[in-house]
Each structure stands twice: as structure tokens, then as C-alpha cells.
Amino acid sequence: MTDLSRATGIAFDSRRVEKGNIYVAIQGEKFNGENFIDEAIEKGATRIIVASSSKITQKPGVTYHFVENPRKELAIVAAEFYQQQPKNIVGVGGTSGKTSTVGFYRQMAEYAGIKAASIGTLGVIYNELEYDSLGTMTSPDPIKLHSVLKDLVRENITHTAIEVSSHGLDQYRLDGVVFKAGGFTNFTQDHLDYHKTLDAYFGAKLRFFSELLPIGSAAVLNKDIKEFEKLKSICNVRNIQVISYGIRDADITFSQSGELLNIVVFGEKFETKFPFNAEFQKYNLACALGLIAASDINIKDAVSAVSSLLPAVGRLEKVGEYRGAQIFIDYAHKPDALEKVLLSARKFTSRKLHILFGCGGDRDQSKRPIMGEIASRLADQVIVTDDNPRNEDAKQIRKEVLSGAQGALEIEGRRAAIRLAIYNLKEGDTLIVAGKGHEDYQIIGDIKYRFSDFEEVKKIIEAPREE
Structure with a gap:
């Protein structure tokens, strides 16, 4: 057309x-x-x-x-109809870390004096303000996406980072977007309710590099994952420049030295403070720096922003303390993410590590006992409660999680579970309230109720119970 x-x-x-x-x-x-x-x-x-x-x-x-x-035609027609897109668009694919990576990219670009935006799970953000929430989709439908891209051009935004989801790729929502570069964070089990198999899930992820990234663009790839060689070979065949990142022997490497993070970008060395202890956040930063380089942004200017980077909302975000115990909220709702969060939290926990989580209904059932096992293995106290049960029986979901979580405590109702988890804390403990992160709702049946982990935690820690 x-x-x-x-x-x-x-x-x-x-x-x-x-x-x-x-x-x-x-x-x-x-x-x-x-x-x-x-x-x-x-x-x-x-x-x-x-x-x-x-x-x-x-x-x-x-x-x-x-x-x-x-579906593909819809995306192409939407791109033709709205016409305008920021000149430098990068995409971030992978199972976990997409939200943090696009956030780091946007913040570093802005620090370097560039008008930048990010699009994804948290909505459309620029100047630290949410412009559009986008509903519940990581990758919005093509009409919405291209309408937003045109609006960003009107706001003189020149650089934009977009989260690239497997659903968005499989449903051709991102076709028609002109990408300058693409990043890949990692690959672990998720969304098998939709893709059915890990091979199909990975195949959807690969489409970003085998079809959407144009010839002559750049791919920023995690060298420390087993999928690296497959991704690299696809890019080599299509004449896409590969920028690797990892702990060693990569174009971008990082290592911790006391309070300072040592970063090497194409041989140029930097030392900076990094406000995140989690190892996975260092990988996300490295990926973002690769995309910064591919966008022709001055690396030195970008690295200057690292010490002041803000976390994505609900990504291992500290809400406050209760009786000397730290309380964090995290979006981890898949096995790998939960494991990484708990391993990271263990490093700064002097006493006991507590985890509260549930699993969503109408989603991949096979991950439920896996997440239960991870929680019981890595945390000292585990509370299994409700997430978004949707159209499934909440009790049955909890039962499936508990089948892998030996010694875990089952609490019906997320509000009651959060209250009990906080009241059980002692000085030196850490509590991770996981699964919902930034979400300010809970889906029960077909109804979306107002519910925020942040609000529930703050109610309790700001008005402690009387002895």
C-alpha cells in the first residue's frame, strides 16, 4: 500500500x-x-x-x-502513515534487564546533552517524566508505537531506546521501526504459556536480529551467555556490527574494585561509582554503554552519568526500613530474575533474607515450582502469596509454587502477606517483595483492582503497630 x-x-x-x-x-x-x-x-x-x-x-x-x-502489514502501514521517527532508535531484547537497560541508556544520553526517551514496560519516559503509560504491554501495538514516535519527534527527541519483547516480535508490532542498533541481555525461561517451547521463545527473540535490525546497524551482545555465538553468527551473515560485552575478553568489560566500578570500552578505561550492588545491573549498564557507542554518543560523557543513575521503578528498589531491616521491591516474576535478585540481596544482608512472592495466573505454569525451589534455596524465610491470579484459582497457583518451596509459609491475600512479612523482620534482615514491581494493580478474574506493593509497604513502615 x-x-x-x-x-x-x-x-x-x-x-x-x-x-x-x-x-x-x-x-x-x-x-x-x-x-x-x-x-x-x-x-x-x-x-x-x-x-x-x-x-x-x-x-x-x-x-x-x-x-x-x-499483522506485519499493519506495522508497515502505521510507519508509513505517521512517517516521523527519532533519528537514533535502539532496541533492547532478552528475557530480563530490558527496562533497566533502556533506562540507563536514556539517562546517560540526557547527561551527555541529548534529548532522549525510553519506551517499554514503564511507559514512555523523557526528562524523568512519564509521558504515556502504554497500558500493560512491553511493546505497544504498531499504531500506538508509531504515534508515540511521531510525538517524540515533535518534542525534538533525537534518541530513543525501546524494549523489544518476544510477543512484540512474534506479533510484528515492531516492524517498520528503523533501528540503529539492538542489544541482547540474556535468555532464560519465560512466557511458555504463549510460546509453548523454549526453542519457539528463542526463535521469536532471534527475529530482532535476523529480520528487524537493518544491514550495517550494530548489535550489542552479552558474551557471557551461551546464546552469544548463535546471535553473533546471525549478525555476521547480515553484515551487522557486533559489539560484545562481558566480564572479560569483550569490547566492553567491567570489574569491581572496592567501591569503584572499572569499565573498559574499546580499550578506554574508566573508574566510577555505580549505585547498584547487583551483578546483573552491571551487565545492563554494559549493554547500555554499547548502545550509547552505537548511537555515536560520547562515551566519556555517558560514563560521567553512571554514578548518578537512577533505578527503574520497582527494580530492586529500596522502599524503606522497619526496625533496622531493609525492604526492597522488585519486579522479578520469572525464575532467573528471582535467582539474581536473591543472590544480589544476600551480599548486603547481614542477618536473614526474606522473600515474598507469588505467580501470575493464565501464565507459564511450569515455572511455578521452579521459582519455589529457588526461593527456598536462596532465602531464609519464604512467604508464598498471590500475584495476579487472573482467571485461575489463587489457591491452586500457590499450591504449585509450594510444591517446590520446602518450608515456605503460605499466606492468602497479598496485603496480609506483606503485613506479616514486615512484622517478622529483625535488625539486619532484608525483605524482598517480588513479582509486581511498578504495577499499581492486581488482576483477579477479569477485574483490575488498585493495589501497589509500594503503598502497602509504606503504610506499615510509616505507622508501625503498637507493642
Whole structure:
């Protein structure tokens, strides 16, 4: 589709169609967009994009475009319709660390005097302000995404870091974005409720490098993961420059020396304070620095910002203390993330390490006992409670987690569990409230209720119970 001059907009939801719109009929998990074509036409759609295999009856006065992949076409058309994108867009893929990495990139770019933004789980952020929450998707739908990118250009944003999710890649939400570089953090089990197998999950992740990154762009890859060689080979075939990062023998390396973090970027050495103890945050920083380099931003200026970097909301974020015990909130909702958080917390815990978490309903069930085992192995006190049960039985979810968590305490209701966990703390302890992080809601059934781990913790520590 080349002529969009007469189109007034694009929609894939028939309820949002307006006069003169292009309607794209997409096959979703619950609904088939083809069943709503007539409704879209009644509302004023003048052009319909539909799968080439469709057997729909064409109506006079409406232009039909039959395409092999309507989802991909939606992204391409959205890019053509909105046209403008920041000149330097980088993407960050991988299982964990995407939110922190795009946040570090944005902050370092801003410190270097560049107008930058980040897009992902926390929404659209620039100048430390949230511009748009984007709902619950890490990678927004193509119409929303390209609308946002155009708005960022209007705000004179020149550099943008986008979280690249496996769902977004599998559903072609990111096609049409012109990436200058892409980073990859790590790969571990997650989203098997959607992808079914680890191979399919990794295959979706690979698409960012095998299809979306353009020839001549750069890929910033974690050399310390087993998937490095596979990713590197794909990039080499497509003439994509590989920038490696890791503990040693990489383009970007890092090591801790007392309170200082030693960073080497293409042979240039830097020493700086880094406000995070967690090893995984050092990897996220290294990935962000690689993307900074690929964006032609002065590395020295970027490194100057490292000592003042702020954490992503709900990523091992300290909420406060209770009777000399530290309380942190973290978004960890997958096995690898939970393990990394607990290993990191152990290093700064002088007494007992407590963990409170649950698992989401209608999501990968196989990870539940795995997370239970990790919690009971790495923490001294484990409380298993509710996360977002959605349409599953919360008690059954807890039971599946507990099957791997020997000695764990089961508490129904997240509010009650947080209260008990805090009241059990003693001086020198650390409590990690995990699973929901920045989320300010809890989904029970099909209803989203207001609920914030931050708010619940603060209520208790600011008004301790009487003895």
C-alpha cells in the first residue's frame, strides 16, 4: 500500500474505526478481525486490509487489499502513515534487564546533552517524566508505537531506546521501526504459556536480529551467555556490527574494585561509582554503554552519568526500613530474575533474607515450582502469596509454587502477606517483595483492582503497630 494521502487513520479494532480509516483485519487469540469488517465499513472505513486466504465477500465502494501477513502489514502501514521517527532508535531484547537497560541508556544520553526517551514496560519516559503509560504491554501495538514516535519527534527527541519483547516480535508490532542498533541481555525461561517451547521463545527473540535490525546497524551482545555465538553468527551473515560485552575478553568489560566500578570500552578505561550492588545491573549498564557507542554518543560523557543513575521503578528498589531491616521491591516474576535478585540481596544482608512472592495466573505454569525451589534455596524465610491470579484459582497457583518451596509459609491475600512479612523482620534482615514491581494493580478474574506493593509497604513502615 503506497498511497495513504486520503486515509484519516488506521484501526485494527472495529470499535475505534472513524470515517476514512483503513481497517486491518487481524486474527487474534480470542477474536477474528474478519468478523468485524462489516461493522468497520458501517463506521466509515474506506479501505480494508485482510489476509490473502480470506473468503470474505467484497462490498462496492470499498477498496480491499489482500496480504500474506496482516499483522506485519499493519506495522508497515502505521510507519508509513505517521512517517516521523527519532533519528537514533535502539532496541533492547532478552528475557530480563530490558527496562533497566533502556533506562540507563536514556539517562546517560540526557547527561551527555541529548534529548532522549525510553519506551517499554514503564511507559514512555523523557526528562524523568512519564509521558504515556502504554497500558500493560512491553511493546505497544504498531499504531500506538508509531504515534508515540511521531510525538517524540515533535518534542525534538533525537534518541530513543525501546524494549523489544518476544510477543512484540512474534506479533510484528515492531516492524517498520528503523533501528540503529539492538542489544541482547540474556535468555532464560519465560512466557511458555504463549510460546509453548523454549526453542519457539528463542526463535521469536532471534527475529530482532535476523529480520528487524537493518544491514550495517550494530548489535550489542552479552558474551557471557551461551546464546552469544548463535546471535553473533546471525549478525555476521547480515553484515551487522557486533559489539560484545562481558566480564572479560569483550569490547566492553567491567570489574569491581572496592567501591569503584572499572569499565573498559574499546580499550578506554574508566573508574566510577555505580549505585547498584547487583551483578546483573552491571551487565545492563554494559549493554547500555554499547548502545550509547552505537548511537555515536560520547562515551566519556555517558560514563560521567553512571554514578548518578537512577533505578527503574520497582527494580530492586529500596522502599524503606522497619526496625533496622531493609525492604526492597522488585519486579522479578520469572525464575532467573528471582535467582539474581536473591543472590544480589544476600551480599548486603547481614542477618536473614526474606522473600515474598507469588505467580501470575493464565501464565507459564511450569515455572511455578521452579521459582519455589529457588526461593527456598536462596532465602531464609519464604512467604508464598498471590500475584495476579487472573482467571485461575489463587489457591491452586500457590499450591504449585509450594510444591517446590520446602518450608515456605503460605499466606492468602497479598496485603496480609506483606503485613506479616514486615512484622517478622529483625535488625539486619532484608525483605524482598517480588513479582509486581511498578504495577499499581492486581488482576483477579477479569477485574483490575488498585493495589501497589509500594503503598502497602509504606503504610506499615510509616505507622508501625503498637507493642
